[in-house]
Every structure is written in structure tokens, then in C-alpha cells.
Amino acid sequence: MASFVDIPSFFFLLLLLLLCFYPCSSTKHAGCFSKIYSFGDSLTDTGNTHSSEELMAFSHVSEPPYGMTYFHRPTNRFSDGRLVIDFLAQTLGFPLLPPYRDSTADFSHGVNFAVAGGTAIDDEFYVLNRIFNKITFNNALESLQTQLDWFTEFVEGVECKGISLNECKKKMKNALFWVGEIGANDYTRIYGSSFRPDRVRDMAVANTIKFLRAVVGKGAKYIIVQGMPPTGCMAATMAMNKFMPKDDSGCIAGSNQNAALHNKLLLEKLNQFRQQNPGVVVLYADFFNAYLYVQKNARKYGFQEPFKTCCGYGGGLYNFDMKSTCGYPGATKPCTDPTKYINWDGVHLTEAMYSKLASLFFNQSYCQPSFDQLIKSKKCVH
Secondary structure, three states: OOOOOOHHHHHHHHHHHHHHHHHHHHOOOOOOOOOEEEEOOOOOOOOOHHHOHHHHHHHHHHOOOOOOOOOOOOOOOOOOOOOHHHHHHHHOOOOOOOEOOOOOOOOOOEEEOOOOOOEOOOHHHHHHOOOOOOOOOOOOOOEHHHHHHHHHHHHHHHHOOOOOHHHHHHHHHOOEEEEOOOOHHHHHHOOOOOOOHHHHHHHHHHHHHHHHHHHHHOOOOEEEEEOOOOHHHOHHHHHHOOOOOEOOOOOEHHHHHHHHHHHHHHHHHHHHHHHHOOOOEEEEEOHHHHHHHHHHOOOOOOOOEEEEEOOEOOOOOOOOOOOOOOOOOOOOEOOOOHHHEEEOOOOOEOHHHHHHHHHHHHHOOOEEOOHHHHHHHOOOOO
């Protein structure tokens, strides 16, 4: 006769499995890569902004309520908590990546070179053409080339100091390179100028590919490139362009179309890059469509406010006022429950939204090819 499972023991085992599931699933690829090197703008920055005297325009990120949800204090992330890069690090079993400009940080598991205001186009273009959008940037400039220079300094002065070029490249082949969203700030910079978006698009995408060639030249083999989000869905864009036509997602049509065209060109160039570098694994993280999928299914994902900012001022449809943004002293204050909001401060997202996006990138079909294929190509399936 078949014996029955002891009921108390069964439920105890079930409880252990449930308690283990979240941390186990969030670190299920531990040991797959040796390090993570991360690049991008404020959507990926974990603190480089705070260390930059040129970027004092962003000093509000060092003030509450930034970081309130996960860290319970400001960490110089432009959110109430973790970003996609943080969820990637945890998925791979790493500590959260420290910013390059933190001289006291432990870089043994990787480095984050992303910085707020980061552009794909080199600084010189904006300087020579006298293009400065003082509303959001003052005269601060930190381009993708700047981040490449920082990475080169780190590799030569720390990571590969005292070893041969071939040995250094071998180390790079075991690292994962995350190129977070880069390019949105280029379009913001030309706002009000005579420069056309298509010119900026060509230059921004060309510089992104140029950057990829540079890191591959240093040994990078595994790379994830994140596309632009639907910028027309950001509360800041919607509040500042409230009389402009909207698309079927309820967002500013022109801005979303521009982001879609940018991503289309980026994908075309990435496909060419793959053909030219068959030994390199390059994933495209589809930020645009992942974001729209969550927004269109907001209730399913627990969001009650798909457009309004959690931390802002003015109430109304978007709770956003450019003159009184999150973190500045005065009337701004956060919502009581950021998990119900997609938008954090009008330009950046809540930890809840970043968590959903990370799941779509790393567990579902919003990376091309899939994240699972990346893991299999590394031959580190556990």
C-alpha cells in the first residue's frame, strides 16, 4: 500500500521552497559571468552623477524621497529604488554595481560607467554648435565617449594592470556588457534648435555602434544593448506637450514616433554589426515595446497610474511641473505607494516598473535573441 506524505512535513517543505524561490530565481545564473560593465544615462546611473561637479543640475537626486522604497535613503539613483541594471546584477548573483566615480567602491564584480545627462553623440558636437538645453542640462556634458574613456582608464589602470593584452582580452570575454538606453538626451538637447531629429538619429546610432566596436576591440564578447523607451509616454513630455496629438497608447505621437525610428535604425545597424562580428553575442533589449506592453496592461501589473508621476507637483493629469520637480525643496512630495505608479519623477520610472521591465527582458521575449540564449551561448546553464 502506498504511504501518505506526512502533512506537517509536506507543508514545511513547501514553505521552504516558497521562501527560497525569490532569492533562488533572482540569482539563478550566478557564476555565469565574471563581471558586469554598464554604460548609459540616468536610467542606468547608480551614482556617477553625484560625483560630478559639472552635473550639479542633477543634485536633487541626492535628496529624499529618492531611494525611499528599497534603500530607504537616496543612493543617487533616479528612482525610488532599484533600476534594471540592479535587477540584472541580482539575476547574475552579483552585488549591485558601484559607480565608477566612487573611489572607495569595491569593483571586483563590475563597474557602472553610466551617468545622468549622458549622450550618444560626442561632446564636441554640442560645444562647436553651441547647443545647450539649459532647462534640463545647464552646460553639463558627459557622452558615451567619456564613458569609454573611463572604461579604458579602468581596464588599463586596474583590471588589466600588469598583464598582457591577450590575457586582458580573455578577462573581458568572461564579462557581460550592458549598454543601457543612450540617445534620448541627444534629442532633448536639440529641442528649440535648428537641428533635425534625423541628423541626430544617424549620429547617435553611429556613435553607439562605434562604441560597440571599441569594447569588442578590447575583448567584449557578450553584450546587451537597450533601445530607447517610448519617450512620448513620459509624464514630463506629456505635460509639456499636452496639446500635441496622441497615439493609440495615449502618449505624445511625435515623440514616440521619433523613438521608434531611432530603435529601427539601431536594430538595422546591430544586425550589420552581428554579421561583421560573428563571434560576439549581441542582444537587443526592446525597451520601447516592453514599456508599452506594461502600460497597456497596467492593471494586470498592479499599476493604477500609468501616466501621473509619483513624486511631483501640481496634481492634475500628470502631477508634473518643470519648475518644481522631485527632490527639490518646496512643495513636491512622493505618493504613498510608488508600486501603483509607472512614472517616478516625470522622466524616470519607479522600481516597480523597472522590475516589470527586467522580468520582460530576462525571463520573457523582450530581448532579441532571448536572455536564455545568451546564457546558453556562455555554456553556464545551471
